[in-house]
Amino acid sequence: METQTTQPMTEPVHTRAPYWQDVPDEKWMDWRWQMSHRLNTVAELEKVINLTDSEREALSAKGLFRVDITPYFASLIDPNDPHCPVRKQIIPTAREMVPFQSMMEDSLAEDKHSPVPGLVHRYPDRVLMLVTTQCASYCRYCTRSRIVGDPTQTFSRKEFDAQIEYIERTPQIRDVLLSGGDPMVLAPKLLEMILSRLRAIPHIEIIRIGSRVPVFLPMRVNQQFCDMVQKYHPLWINIHVNHPKEITPELAAAMDRLTRAGVPVGNQSVLLAGVNDSVHIQRKLVHDLVKIRVRPYYLYQCDLVEGAGHLRTTVSKGIEIMEGLRGHTSGYAVPTYVVDAPGGGGKIPVAPNYVLAQAPGKVVLRNFEGFITTYTEPIDYDPTEIQHQEALIAHRPEPGQEGIVKLLEGEQMFIEPAGFAETRARGGAEHRLRSGEIAKKWQPLGVGAIEQEQMALEDGEEQSVNSGQ
Ligand code: SF4
Numbered sequence: 001m002e003t004q005t006t007q008p009m010t011e012p013v014h015t016r017a018p019y020w021q022d023v024p025d026e027k028w029m030d031w032r033w034q035m036s037h038r039l040n041t042v043a044e045l046e047k048v049i050n051l052t053d054s055e056r057e058a059l060s061a062k063g064l065f066r067v068d069i070t071p072y073f074a075s076l077i078d079p080n081d082p083h084c085p086v087r088k089q090i091i092p093t094a095r096e097m098v099p100f101q102s103m104m105e106d107s108l109a110e111d112k113h114s115p116v117p118g119l120v121h122r123y124p125d126r127v128l129m130l131v132t133t134q135c136a137s138y139c140r141y142c143t144r145s146r147i148v149g150d151p152t153q154t155f156s157r158k159e160f161d162a163q164i165e166y167i168e169r170t171p172q173i174r175d176v177l178l179s180g181g182d183p184m185v186l187a188p189k190l191l192e193m194i195l196s197r198l199r200a201i202p203h204i205e206i207i208r209i210g211s212r213v214p215v216f217l218p219m220r221v222n223q224q225f226c227d228m229v230q231k232y233h234p235l236w237i238n239i240h241v242n243h244p245k246e247i248t249p250e251l252a253a254a255m256d257r258l259t260r261a262g263v264p265v266g267n268q269s270v271l272l273a274g275v276n277d278s279v280h281i282q283r284k285l286v287h288d289l290v291k292i293r294v295r296p297y298y299l300y301q302c303d304l305v306e307g308a309g310h311l312r313t314t315v316s317k318g319i320e321i322m323e324g325l326r327g328h329t330s331g332y333a334v335p336t337y338v339v340d341a342p343g344g345g346g347k348i349p350v351a352p353n354y355v356l357a358q359a360p361g362k363v364v365l366r367n368f369e370g371f372i373t374t375y376t377e378p379i380d381y382d383p384t385e386i387q388h389q390e391a392l393i394a395h396r397p398e399p400g401q402e403g404i405v406k407l408l409e410g411e412q413m414f415i416e417p418a419g420f421a422e423t424r425a426r427g428g429a430e431h432r433l434r435s436g437e438i439a440k441k442w443q444p445l446g447v448g449a450i451e452q453e454q455m456a457l458e459d460g461e462e463q464s465v466n467s468g469q
Pocket of ligand 1: 135137141
């Protein structure tokens with residue numbers, strides 16, 4: 001069979017505002033030049049954008065989350081439209097200074113789940129490694145604005161060592177996500193040092209990088225970068241595009257280089273009021289992403305983070321968007337909509353309800369068009385048939401995090417909030433009805449591995465007695 005090799009995408013036209021028209025292409029396409037020419041003051045921004053009073057006020061305010069915008073990304077802003085979706089993501093307005101109910105500094109309680117500074121171990125088999133607090137540009141809704149942008153909060157070599165040592169001595173970790181800040185603004189040698197040390201740990205199966213650099217600074221995804229990362233496969237990258245306007249020829253060429261280097265690329269976007277809270281915009285976004293070989297992965301509900309109040313939507317808007325995506329376009333193009341639980345509960349997927357009713361042997365479902373159908377379940381299904389195969393696979397321990405699975409597997413019968421039993425005892429005196437002696441009366445029969453072992457043992461003893469042995 002004849003095989004066809006496609007040519008890499010040719011270098012694109014260079015998206016740039018008139019202010020930078022005379023900058024030579026070599027400079028414009030040099031990521032270091034872009035980083036050192038970022039805009040952050042009223043005077044600099046006014047060279048390319050007609051600022052509103054509200055923007056000027058916020059840019060002049062003290063103590064606001066850092067502002068820095070690469071010339072490339074600033075060129076995507078409509079200079080005369082205050083509602084431009086690119087602009088709303090990176091230029092502050094006075095609305096950022098308005099507090100809102102439930103806002104928090106660390107809404108995901110990440111610092112609470114850090115066994116060592118900068119390492120978040122929230123899920124059983126994976127960790128988040130914050131390698132820097134610096135980014136190429138700064139998003140106004142950043143979840144980590146408590147540390148991001150502040151060079152004094154960034155991590156030292158000693159802290160990288162502590163993070164890596166924790167990963168080395170914790171074999172349950174199979175997946176490391178590098179984030180920050182943005183790992184792709186690290187000095188190339190430092191980033192490679194971290195990747196090579198992680199790759200040398202036998203139990204690390206995959207490494208992931210979460211980065212908005214390809215969107216703010218696609219020139220950073222040059223051939224040297226792609227050659228470097230492909231030495232550390234399997235390595236995955238998630239980028240962060242929120243609006244179709246961010247999908248430029250430069251980003252497309254960068255994704256072409258990255259995917260040719262064998263890196264699977266996904267996209268995480270944040271649902272933002274006035275930016276992308278529309279079924280039609282989201283549909284165009286996911287279509288444009290899959291065209292450049294980027295798989296929509298997550299659509300996040302905006303976190304309860306200081307400064308982001310005006311960018312938040314309702315959760316029902318997110319569900320409406322998912323209703324408009326699932327079934328209406330390719331499954332590949334549909335992200336999972338998640339609410340990152342305030343307080344540190346992790347990502348909670350939220351979706352429209354497609355299961356309408358259930359009865360023994362039947363499930364009533366509806367599709368995206370409102371067509372209602374019945375799935376008849378098998379009456380002779382034997383879920384134990386798989387057990388001999390299952391026993392051949394090593395079960396990964398998830399100490400304390402088995403959750404609902406533990407209930408389904410019969411290891412536990414209920415999950416109660418901390419202090420549940422004490423609250424109901426209401427300080428009452430110890431009584432014979434609830435003495436430790438007879439606590440067994442609350443032990444459900446056959447639930448939990450120890451109990452089952454005990455039952456099997458008693459069963460065996462009984463059989464021995466019956467058979468006279
Ligand atoms: S790129 Fe990521 S870490 Fe940096 S400001 Fe934006 S959301 Fe925050």
